[in-house]
Amino acid sequence: MVWIIISCSPKTASLETPIDYSEDFSNTGNQEIPDEWWTTFEDEQLNSLIDSALSDNLSIASIWEQFQAEKENVRIQGSNQWPQVEASLRSGISRPQPDFAGGENTQAGLSASYEVDLWGRIKATKNAATFRATASYYDYQTATMSLSAEVSIAYFNVLSALQQIDLIKEQININERITKLIKARFSSGQLRAVDVLRQQQLLESTKALQIRAEQDLELAQNQLALLVGKPAQSNLLIKKRSLPKVDSLPATGLPLELTRRRPDLKSAYQRVLAADRDFAAAISNKYPRLSFTVATQARSNTYANLFQDWAYSISGNLVAPIFYGGRLKAEANQAESLKQSALYDYGQTVLIAFREVEDALINELKQKERMEVLERQLSLSDKTNRQIRLEFLNGFSEYLDLLIALNEQQQLRREQITAQQELLEFRVSLYRALAGSFKTIRENEINE
Template identity: 55%
Template structure:
């Protein structure tokens, strides 16, 4: 009869289940390619400098190292909780001296003993607590992998922003040289009465404007080098990051997006949310099982004497069993069950939101890449037309058929379009990096960051 009651109570306790996200079954993504994303997604760019930078960051970045320590702490908590399933054994020793001796024969009290206790996990309450901490430890590891993934995308983005800023700086230096040559040319024509003084002033104004743009790009280069150094775990003033590349890599083919359900299994941030939900589920199970009686046993043994020579001649022990059943706690246990149930539901909706966000990030990146490609092609067509217009206006100006103002405006537009094309190429590359981040799963790190 007792065994039947125990079985029924244990059957009513919540069991561990694989909880699905509370979202509708997703359809396939809007676009897909054929290229499989490698585990280390950044190798698709075939940039040895980028590979070196990311490998260095994964071993030296301070934030990543701090996150790894969180993983170690979570694993230690898991081991601590698992210890509750084992007997707890302690040893004790005590000696005291009493004066005057007449109050205590021999004047000394020497004790040496041990104690042990053990709680039978009849309903799985302790196992539920152990499982909860195991899920939290795994969630902490997924958080570490998410941090590593984000770090790799930050390094790639900032590195190519740095390359682009250096390209812009090289281009604007060429434009400054061109504008300065034109100023000299107009001054020569002004001396022969072929142009007006205002044309010289306008060209000088364009020259100064271009020099001001150069200052902005010089600032960008320095700031990006500082950001990159900090991500690499280095002081920015010590070793400025050298810029070896003078061009952006060719955009790899569009990667295969796969099925949305595969994305749920791959992305570490989604896995983290799922494991936090499973941990909350086990917390609720522990709270439910706290309603049931607890059975524990204990044992003590002790040697005691008034002299060291007689310490091991006599000893005593005791064995005890204890059962505790909650009868009236003023609603405390019910409130704890309600609290853990609410937290579980909170984690369930957080998990669902994380899944939806992962889908949106993929869709956003796919759409942005398509539109950015169209925009870049449009900018290149505009640049070709502007070059033709500029050449024609220069010819007309030399023969007196056009005002220099038209030439100046066309020149300014051409120079701006050249800078816009470089910026658009950088944006296109950043969108692809975002797509890799949205689609990529976790990757193995040989040596966790330990600066």
């Protein structure tokens, strides 16, 4: 049977987004963000890890296959715009032939059916599938963007843990030397036993920090291995041990440009368009359908005479819904509500995107201010520590003053590394909130 629907698509409501794009972002810079934004960190090891993740991460591979499935669904829905042609062959033998009318009973036939797309229902259904396939592609791009951000953060966590371990080992060596000095002065009666105990306590607490940093390193390495599609027990051979610097603030652009750039926003809008086409198809279901069928058949009691005589038939069928108990109207109302829901979801997604940009800007700017304060604190702490150490060696200061100054200095240096790591994470969040999509290895392979 062939179904034909003539293209007189029903009108649907407009797709105006329920948000305002007029206000600019609170801050901006001058540097343009490249598509592969992680290259701004100028770290070849990070570039290599992200390339591995984009090609080997299993979750990304799964999302890509979902996109491929949606593409095939477009072909499935589009097939309804063409005649459906079928061939049939049936054969049987009856025995004993002298007693029953029988012998060979063979039939061969060919039929075609086509529906005239009178109201655009079939076209609307195919368009809805096309929009969903496009949304699925943008979902894939969104996932690759999120994966690159997760790899970057996990990599920076590894570097931060390595730096913390190096720093803590250095601090342990300093505390061990001071412990020997304190014990020597205690032996000569210049210090109390409690001073020795306090210094030993500081030494042990520093060793405990090393254990915690080593734990953080192993967990960060496991997370990084997972993201690049490798077992947790794999050795990723991270060679670099210093965190990269953060450049000046990138250009944020206009809010309206963000909706045209971010793949998750484009995906949400494509789903609005798909819901709109579903609504159009639901309205079309209330109208008559016109279909045509063409069939030809040959039949014979012997194989030799099968194709000598043919029978042909052409038929048309017009079906108009009259009473469905309100089902068709309810389906149209349901599709309209789903369309409005998708539109509101899109608006909410845009608002969340705007908030993510603003949050990232605030976090980065405030983190830079905090790091400036930390730098001044560390400078003052270094001066204070040198002065107190000199006074202590000359007998003008108590050991407790030296202990407090040393502990504060070491803690500030550890906080400085953590602050640099957090600043990098905030920059990654800003890139993630502002950047658009980029071509992946899978897409390049298809294009080739």
